[in-house]
Amino acid sequence: MIRIANDYDADVVIAGAGPAGAAAACHLARYGVSVMLLDRSSFPRDKVCGDFVGPVALAELGALGVPDIDGYLATNIARRAALYLDGHELISRFFPNLEGMPSYGRVVPRYVLDNWIVEAARRAGARVITGHAVTGFSVADDGVAVGLASPSGTLALRARVLIGTDGSSSTVARVMRGALPPRDDRIVAVRAYYENIAGPNDQLDLYFTRRAFPGYYWLFPTGGGEANVGLGMVLETIPAHAEALAALLKRLIDSDSALAARLNTARLRGKVAGWPLMTYDHRLALVDDRVILAGDAAGLINPLNGEGIQYALLSGRWAAETVAQCVRNHDYSAAALMPYASRVERELRYDMALARLIVQLIANRGLNPVWLEALRLITARARKDAAYAEIAGGILAGLAPARSALSVRMIGGTIDQAAMSLAIKAVLTTFSGPAAWSSLGLDAAQVGFQLAYDAMTNPLSFGDWLMRVVSDALELGVQASKGVVAAPLVSARPAAVAIR
Ligand SMILES: Cc1cc2nc3c(=O)[nH]c(=O)nc-3n(C[C@H](O)[C@H](O)[C@H](O)COP(=O)(O)OP(=O)(O)OC[C@H]3O[C@@H](n4cnc5c(N)ncnc54)[C@H](O)[C@@H]3O)c2cc1C
Structure with missing residues (x-):
């Protein structure tokens, strides 16, 4: 066990309790590092997403103990995916079988999933503080001071290391890099929930049409006759005078015969909600003295398919492994945190580079x-x-x-x-x-x-x-x-x- 800090509020403060932050908190707490997991929202909270949790992400959730939480095993399993072009099915296939991996994914609304991962972090010993937004931070020789704001006022916490997992509009990344990320690294996406859908519950549908290309849209069943339906596009491909994405999604639902067949008797539940995504840019730093970025805050999202939960969970674990080592060595310099950035580079940079080029x-x-x-x-x-x-x-x-x-x-x-x-x-x-x-x-x-x-x-x-x-x-x-x-x-x- 690593010793517990007492002259600091925690050894590690984590800004953002999505999959990246909660995974990092869970792993760090298990290493015996004192950790505080902060979020501006109160949980459970919604997060705009397609809700598809792929096999790699399922393996990470297994390591966090999430499957032991009530309700997890009842979540909807997706075993196959179908691709449509202009309303015609191009192909439908079961997920491949890879040794040691599930040959399926799950579709779990983030309102539920993220709360479970936070619960896993809490069970491991992390202190969870919600309803507090990180407003900035400053690094000194002996620690990092993290500024917080809540409806009841402002305060500052002191830690040895700050992990920024505050999503695609990350405050920690902006302060660390001194600038906003480039605009052309952005994807925007919208999603809505529908009830009473038709068709198989275990099939993910991906749709393309000439009208919406290069964007694509999807229907991912969440179980019980409900589905997550959404549309994603690279920001600069959205024509300036085109309908807003939400309106385009509704038009596509009406005009695409394959999607319309699944939503024939379905009802929209709630609103169509949108969210920006920042893609990975190898020129932007992931670590600095006493600060480290993971998940969407580090741009770890596959720009080809918008998948980010698995990268959030993986990078949260990698960040925790490196930070635990830093706590053991009493060294929190950028150089000591560098093994994390090198790991991200080794595991993901080639893939992200390929995906970026294709998207360009x-x-x-x-x-x-x-x-x-x-x-x-x-x-x-x-x-x-x-x-x-x-x-x-x-x-x-x-x-x-x-x-x-x-x-x-x-x-x-x-x-x-x-x-x-x-x-x-x-x-x-x-x-x-x-x-x-x-x-x-x-x-x-x-x-x-x-x-x-x-x-x-x-x-x-x-x-x-x-x-x-x-x-x-x-x-x-x-x-x-x-x-x-x-x-x-x-x-x-x-x-x-x-x-x-
Ligand atoms: C429409 C859409 C569809 C998607 N579909 C899929 C999919 O099907 N499968 C998939 O794998 N990925 C999908 N993604 C990507 C996925 O949602 C993200 O990659 C994933 O949520 C990243 O996790 P994270 O923990 O890094 O960030 P987030 O999940 O965004 O969590 C960040 C957390 O930080 C908190 N926060 C933000 N700012 C502050 C602050 N200043 N102070 C304190 N807390 C703060 C937020 O409240 C939030 O809880 C989709 C994304 C979009 C937009």
Whole structure:
């Protein structure tokens, strides 16, 4: 056991009691470190989310003892996912089976889930203080003073280390870095709950349409005939004069035949709520003297699928491991906290770099036809190639790192499918006559023309986009050259736990 602080309010103060903060608090308390977990809200509290808890996150929850809490085992299990384009099902698959991991996820409203993780932290010995917002902090040689505000006034706490897990609009990150994160790292998403939905309770639905692309929308059943329905988009892809996201979601629900079929007799419960997400930027620091960032506050969210709970739980654990070591060594300098940042980099930076580049490319609406065709090719291949489908499904479920998409099997399979699809198209057009022949070339010309048109009519924003693509491509190149092995995220899971 590590000794308990008495000249400080706690060894460690954690700002934000979402999955990242509560996981860090639980692990630290188990190490015997005195820890105070703060949140501006009172629990249970809602959090805008898709509520999908993937297999990796389930393993982390198991390590925290959350499955022992009443009600957990009754939460809805998702065993498969289906992908739709313009109302037509492209593919439906069960989650892949990976040794030592559940072949399912759960869909648990955050109002319930987050309260359970806080409860696990409390049971482990963390002191939980809600209804107090962290307003700032200042670091001195012998500690960190954390400013708090509540309806009854302001106060300051003293600790050895501050962990910032206060979400995507993190106050701790802003103060630590001295600036807000760049605007182009932002995704916005909305979600609503529906009752009395139709269709299977164990199936997650993901929808794409030309109208909403590059955004996507989803229906994730939460059990008992209810579902979480939402829409996510990269901020800069939302046209300035377009309907607000909530209105767009409602229009999509009415116009998408596949989604409408599931919501035919359903009723909206409550309001459509929105939330911004900050994606990972390797140039932004994750640690400083006596301060460390985890979860959404560190931008640890997969910009491809918006998944962040597993990264919040993982980074909360990694932060706790490093901080516990610092408490043992009485060293809280940025250098002593650096093993945490290195771990995030080792486990996640390559994946985040790949996901960022893809999102940057997708962000240009001129390339929409290319991406929609790629989606068709990938799903067509997955329908007939089980090993390929296993990898694609693994990436979607957050089980396999996104860099598996760059494996020989995936690239080879996709090229093969593209060549075959082109050959089939060529044969069909040969028999359809000259009018159809020109349409093949026209598709490609249309994309090129659209990009050239964008470059001429709005050179500044086109140049800006191009610079971001180049910079993200360079970052991916650097990460790829480090030769990171595409090991499943299972390697990052805690020591043997029963997963439920
Ligand atoms: C619409 C949408 C859908 C999503 N769907 C999914 C999904 O299906 N699956 C998935 O894995 N991820 C999903 N995510 C991402 C996921 O919600 C986040 O990655 C996850 O919540 C991150 O956890 P966290 O603990 O880092 O932050 P949060 O869960 O945001 O927790 C931060 C906590 O800090 C508190 N706080 C904030 N400021 C202060 C302050 N100044 N002082 C004190 N406390 C403060 C907040 O009250 C909150 O409790 C989605 C996100 C959105 C927006």
